[in-house]
Amino acid sequence: MPSGALDSRIILRLFVFVVVASGIGLCSRPLSAQVNLSIDLEEPPFEYTKTEAENPVSRLIEGLEAKTIQLEYSRETGYLRSVLKALGIPESSQVLVFSKTSMQVQAISRRNPRAIYFNDDTYVGWIRGSSLMEISTADPKLGTAFYTVDMMPWRAKIKQAHYDCLGCHATSMTQGVPGHTVRSVHPEVDGSVASQRDSFITDHSSPFSQRWGGWYVTGRHGGMRHMGNTFLRGGQLDLQDNGNRLSLWDEFDTHDYLSPYSDIVALMVLEHQTQMHNAITQADFAVRQMMHERDADEDQNEDPDEWNARLQLIAKPVVDYALFCDETPLTDPVKGSVIFADEFTRRGPVDRRGRSLRDFDLKTRMFKYPCSYLVYSPAFDAMQQPLKREITRQLLAVLTGANQDAAYRHLDAQTRADTLEILRETKSEWFE
Structure with a gap:
C-alpha cells in the first residue's frame, strides 16, 4: 500500500542467487556466486509509469x-x-x-x-x-x-x-x-x-x-x-x-x-502469498531483462548453454518457495476462523477425489499438499514462456522423484505423488 516517497526514477537491483547442490544447506540460500541484474523501471522493457495496467x-x-x-x-x-x-x-x-x-x-x-x-x-x-x-x-x-x-x-x-x-x-x-x-x-x-x-x-x-x-x-x-x-x-x-x-x-x-x-x-496465508507473488515478479522481471538485452544486441552470439543455466538459476527460487522449502514446522495445531478456512478452500480447483492445493493441514505445516496455490494465478500464467516452462520442469522433477536433493526432504513420496496428481488434473496444460 502507498507509503513514503521516491525519486522520479526507480532503479531496482535484482539478485538471483545461485544454489549449488552440495548435500547440505537449505533451498534458495546464496551458497556461491550470484547474477546481479540492474533494472531501471522507467526503461524498456518495463516502463512502469507508461505501461497500461491490466488487472x-x-x-x-x-x-x-x-x-x-x-x-x-x-x-x-x-x-x-x-x-x-x-x-x-x-x-x-x-x-x-x-x-x-x-x-x-x-x-x-x-x-x-x-x-x-x-x-x-x-x-x-x-x-x-x-x-x-x-x-x-x-x-x-x-x-x-x-x-x-x-x-x-x-x-x-x-x-x-x-x-x-x-x-x-x-x-x-x-x-x-x-x-x-x-x-x-x-x-x-x-x-x-x-x-x-x-x-x-x-x-x-x-x-x-x-x-x-x-x-x-x-x-x-x-x-x-x-x-x-x-x-x-x-x-x-x-x-x-x-x-x-x-x-x-x-x-x-x-x-x-x-x-x-x-x-x-488468514495471516499465515497472507505471509506466504505476498512473498510468492514477489518471487514470481522478480523472476519474470529478470527474464524480461535478459530477453530485452539479447534482442537489443544484434551482434551478440547467444550461448544456449549459458542461457539455460541462467534460466535455471532464476527459476529455482520460485520452485523452492512454491514447494514450501524451509517452512517452519508447526509444533502445535493452529485453528482460526472456520469461515475464512472454508471460503479459502472452496475456491479450488479440486481433482476428481476432491483434493486441492488449498486444503489446510495446520497440524504440522500450513497445507496438506505443499505446492503453492498461486500456480493457478494470472501472475503465474503471465510469466515469460521460457521461465514458466523451466519452473514447471523443475517442479515436475521434484514431484516425480527425479530430483532427490536434500532441499526437498520435507516432501515424502506419498506427498509428492498426491501433489502431482492434483496438478495433473487441475493444471493439465503444464503438468502432463
Missing part, C-alpha cells in the same frame, strides 16, 4: 466509467463492502494491523487498527474514519499496481498511484520489485515503530516467535508464541497473555469492522 482494479475502473458497475456507499464503511464484492474479496479475510506502517499513520492506533482484506491477487486497506482507501493488485506487466480510492459519498474516485507507493513497495522488503510484504515490528503503545529494535519480513519460513509484531491475531496456536496483540512496556514486549485470543473486544470496538477477527490462518 482486476483497472477492470473495475473501466466498469465504473462505462457505468456497468456501481458501488454503494455506507456511512459506516464508505465503499469498502461494495469494493470487496466487486473484486471478489471475502470479508472473512480480514486481518488487522495497528502499527504505524502505512501512509495514513495519523489515523492508525491500537484502538483504530487498519484492516486488510485480500484474495489471491488483490489487497484492500481500510481505516475506520478515513475517506481514503488503498488497493494493490498483481499485474502481469507491472508486478504490482497501486491505487487509492477517495471515498466521497456521491462517488468513489479510484486512481492509480506510482512513486508514493514504490518508496516502500519496491525495496528489499519486497525482493526488490514492485510487490507486497508482511512486516513484523516492535510497536510502541501508540503504534509507532521502535526503529532501534529489530523488525522482520515474514513468510512461511519465519519462526513463530518473529511473527505479527504490530498486528492483532485471533485463533488458537497452542504453546507457540508470537509478537502480536501487544506493545513495548519498559522496552520489552509483554508476551504473557498475548496468544490464543478468541476475540479482540478488550482492545477496541470490533462492531465497526466487517469481522470481529484478525484471523491467524
Whole structure:
C-alpha cells in the first residue's frame, strides 16, 4: 500500500542467487556466486509509469466509467463492502494491523487498527474514519499496481498511484520489485515503530516467535508464541497473555469492522502469498531483462548453454518457495476462523477425489499438499514462456522423484505423488 516517497526514477537491483547442490544447506540460500541484474523501471522493457495496467482494479475502473458497475456507499464503511464484492474479496479475510506502517499513520492506533482484506491477487486497506482507501493488485506487466480510492459519498474516485507507493513497495522488503510484504515490528503503545529494535519480513519460513509484531491475531496456536496483540512496556514486549485470543473486544470496538477477527490462518496465508507473488515478479522481471538485452544486441552470439543455466538459476527460487522449502514446522495445531478456512478452500480447483492445493493441514505445516496455490494465478500464467516452462520442469522433477536433493526432504513420496496428481488434473496444460 502507498507509503513514503521516491525519486522520479526507480532503479531496482535484482539478485538471483545461485544454489549449488552440495548435500547440505537449505533451498534458495546464496551458497556461491550470484547474477546481479540492474533494472531501471522507467526503461524498456518495463516502463512502469507508461505501461497500461491490466488487472482486476483497472477492470473495475473501466466498469465504473462505462457505468456497468456501481458501488454503494455506507456511512459506516464508505465503499469498502461494495469494493470487496466487486473484486471478489471475502470479508472473512480480514486481518488487522495497528502499527504505524502505512501512509495514513495519523489515523492508525491500537484502538483504530487498519484492516486488510485480500484474495489471491488483490489487497484492500481500510481505516475506520478515513475517506481514503488503498488497493494493490498483481499485474502481469507491472508486478504490482497501486491505487487509492477517495471515498466521497456521491462517488468513489479510484486512481492509480506510482512513486508514493514504490518508496516502500519496491525495496528489499519486497525482493526488490514492485510487490507486497508482511512486516513484523516492535510497536510502541501508540503504534509507532521502535526503529532501534529489530523488525522482520515474514513468510512461511519465519519462526513463530518473529511473527505479527504490530498486528492483532485471533485463533488458537497452542504453546507457540508470537509478537502480536501487544506493545513495548519498559522496552520489552509483554508476551504473557498475548496468544490464543478468541476475540479482540478488550482492545477496541470490533462492531465497526466487517469481522470481529484478525484471523491467524488468514495471516499465515497472507505471509506466504505476498512473498510468492514477489518471487514470481522478480523472476519474470529478470527474464524480461535478459530477453530485452539479447534482442537489443544484434551482434551478440547467444550461448544456449549459458542461457539455460541462467534460466535455471532464476527459476529455482520460485520452485523452492512454491514447494514450501524451509517452512517452519508447526509444533502445535493452529485453528482460526472456520469461515475464512472454508471460503479459502472452496475456491479450488479440486481433482476428481476432491483434493486441492488449498486444503489446510495446520497440524504440522500450513497445507496438506505443499505446492503453492498461486500456480493457478494470472501472475503465474503471465510469466515469460521460457521461465514458466523451466519452473514447471523443475517442479515436475521434484514431484516425480527425479530430483532427490536434500532441499526437498520435507516432501515424502506419498506427498509428492498426491501433489502431482492434483496438478495433473487441475493444471493439465503444464503438468502432463
